[in-house]
Amino acid sequence: MSRQAKAVVCREWGKPVQVETITVDGPKRGEVTIKVAACGVCHSDHSATTGKIQYPPPLVVGHEGAGVVVEVGEGVTGLKEGDYVVTTFITMCGKCRNCVRGRPVLCENAKKSMVTLPDGTVRTHGKDDEDLYVFGACGVMAEYATLHEDNCVKIDEGVPLPSAALVGCAVITGVGSVFNTAQLEPGSRAAVFGIGGVGLNAIQGCVTAGAEMVIAVDTNEAKLEMAKEFGATHTININEVEDVSKAIKKMTAGGVDYAFECVGNGKVVEQAYKALGRAGTVVVVGVADMKDKTSISTFALPADERTLKGSWLGSARPQYDFPKILNLYKANRLKLDELITQTYSIDEAPQAFEDMIAGKNARGVIVFE
Numbered sequence: 001m002s003r004q005a006k007a008v009v010c011r012e013w014g015k016p017v018q019v020e021t022i023t024v025d026g027p028k029r030g031e032v033t034i035k036v037a038a039c040g041v042c043h044s045d046h047s048a049t050t051g052k053i054q055y056p057p058p059l060v061v062g063h064e065g066a067g068v069v070v071e072v073g074e075g076v077t078g079l080k081e082g083d084y085v086v087t088t089f090i091t092m093c094g095k096c097r098n099c100v101r102g103r104p105v106l107c108e109n110a111k112k113s114m115v116t117l118p119d120g121t122v123r124t125h126g127k128d129d130e131d132l133y134v135f136g137a138c139g140v141m142a143e144y145a146t147l148h149e150d151n152c153v154k155i156d157e158g159v160p161l162p163s164a165a166l167v168g169c170a171v172i173t174g175v176g177s178v179f180n181t182a183q184l185e186p187g188s189r190a191a192v193f194g195i196g197g198v199g200l201n202a203i204q205g206c207v208t209a210g211a212e213m214v215i216a217v218d219t220n221e222a223k224l225e226m227a228k229e230f231g232a233t234h235t236i237n238i239n240e241v242e243d244v245s246k247a248i249k250k251m252t253a254g255g256v257d258y259a260f261e262c263v264g265n266g267k268v269v270e271q272a273y274k275a276l277g278r279a280g281t282v283v284v285v286g287v288a289d290m291k292d293k294t295s296i297s298t299f300a301l302p303a304d305e306r307t308l309k310g311s312w313l314g315s316a317r318p319q320y321d322f323p324k325i326l327n328l329y330k331a332n333r334l335k336l337d338e339l340i341t342q343t344y345s346i347d348e349a350p351q352a353f354e355d356m357i358a359g360k361n362a363r364g365v366i367v368f369e
């Protein structure tokens with residue numbers, strides 16, 4: 001059945017998002033409709049509204065959601081009405097070469113569903129039946145959303161849904177970049193550049209994985225304070241040092257084993273690379289502008305056996321990693337509730353974007369009634 005829903009829509013790159021009432025069609029084969037309970041506001045949503053991430057408008061934003069299944073399409077086997085789910089912008093077909101070799105975030109079929117559902121069409125419509133694209137096959141900054149079941153991960157009841165929502169992007173991206181992409185060993189020395197929702201989770205991933213030193217780097221003092229609460233052992237405000245890479249090398253007597261770039265800027269990638277010790281690894285998590293470039297010393301790559309690698313959604317296997325993260329949360333080994341600095345109603349979504357850009361929140365979360 002079709003439902004009316006308030007949704008956060010980007011109508012034009014560079015303009016603020018707006019809240020509209022849209023129509024959400026019921027599920028087709030393999031799909032479910034969820035009543036969204038909460039959706040985190042991620043920098044990637046903002047990047048899609050500026051054209052930094054080139055998703056065409058009109059676009060329903062939101063990919064970091066949690067909710068309850070209210071309708072199930074034909075052929076759905078893994079979910080039923082009433083199930084609690086966290087959404088993921090990765091469609092995993094489970095059959096392509098990358099899925100079967102354990103790299104579902106690189107699913108060859110996911111590429112087709114960056115702004116539509118996997119079958120190439122949408123269930124979201126504006127006035128006069130106009131099609132609205134959806135961020136990452138999700139578009140869950142809306143009261144209702146119809147998604148493919150492969151973009152939903154079933155979770156246990158009992159976890160507050162606003163906290164669970166964050167697992168779908170910020171938490172898995174940060175924690176997964178440490179656990180899965182870097183496979184950081186206990187006793188390692190690490191630096192995290194950019195302490196937003198993603199960077200804070202890279203910090204707590206490093207702590208949980210047993211890092212000896214975790215250095216938080218940002219331009220914003222309030223973010224560095226948050227970093228300490230999430231277990232950073234040291235902080236550096238870039239504005240207060242002449243050369244951040246040298247400062248890190250000095251602090252660690254030679255450089256870090258792992259540096260996580262959670263900003264999305266080639267200059268920061270360069271700083272992270274220069275802060276490495278021998279055999280060090282830079283993990284690039286931030287999503288830069290398509291035209292952005294970075295520059296590194298080619299010589300040091302072999303001579304120091306350095307590694308430069310990227311991490312997409314924390315190299316996750318969502319169906320495996322999301323429940324694992326929620327279990328670590330239940331065991332008090334990862335913080336989720338503390339990531340939520342501020343909640344907003346859907347009508348306040350434009351403010352939530354402004355606050356994120358102003359660096360006010362670890363995470364702002366839209367909470368639905």
Ligand code: NAD
Binds near residue numbers: 199264
């Ligand atoms: P955010 O806006 O919450 O945080 C960004 C942080 O970076 C802020 O604290 C800001 O003060 C800091 N910062 C800005 N410029 C800096 C600089 N030059 N040096 C150090 N710190 C600086 O953003 P977020 O939601 O945490 O996302 C961070 C990045 O990760 C974005 O680029 C986002 O698109 C990307 N992202 C990537 C993936 C992935 O799968 N790889 C998933 C989600 C988000």
Ligand code: ZN
Binds near residue numbers: 042045064
């Ligand atoms: Zn995100």
